[in-house]
Amino acid sequence: EADIYQTPRYLVIGTGKKITLECSQTMGHDKMYWYQQDPGMELHLIHYSYGVNSTEKGDLSSESTVSRIRTEHFPLTLESARPSHTSQYLCASSESPTPNTGELFFGEGSRLTVL
């Protein structure tokens, strides 16, 4: 069982609000990721981190930002949410070196709806 947690699981907010999706892992993994999953199921990498103070943009451009102040914590922030941000956001972590040769451990996801 993976020890990676996301909160909130579900969030419905109005346009223009600032939101932060939390992701924490207790496995001591250096590498962490955020994937955005659209209603058609496809997963897109939007952010990743190699460790503390490391953040990189993924393959899909995103208006969200991330921070990595502590190894176990990798929050994602939207300064001004819009309906186009409605999606499921999945956080993952890995202990493997670059590139990924090992398993990614995923959280249960945060389903965001922006009205």
Add this chain to the structure above:
Amino acid sequence: AQKVTQAQTEISVVEKEDVTLDCVYETRDTTYYLFWYKQPPSGELVFLIRRNSFDEQNEISGRYSWNFQKSTSSFNFTITASQVVDSAVYFCALSDFGGGGADGLTFGKGTHLIIQP
């Protein structure tokens, strides 16, 4: 650049039938890793298997089996005697050493498997 294609968007079978989920990948590297993940309705992706490009042996784990063929760039997944609990979205994924893309796995679009009782 790497790419993973899962041509089957949705498959529906009756319980106890065998079902095969197709995965075709593209990569310029000779060393790469392939994965299958399961996403049940609860949302989290669950790791099922990893193969590296140098190991073409097929693998069987209970009712699950995987057929890796480099000649056709395919890594297909078969569930034998399917059960309702197998209903989920299944993702094939690739990780390689180059391509200039971001770190992480490249996922296919997923196949939604529905097992009817």
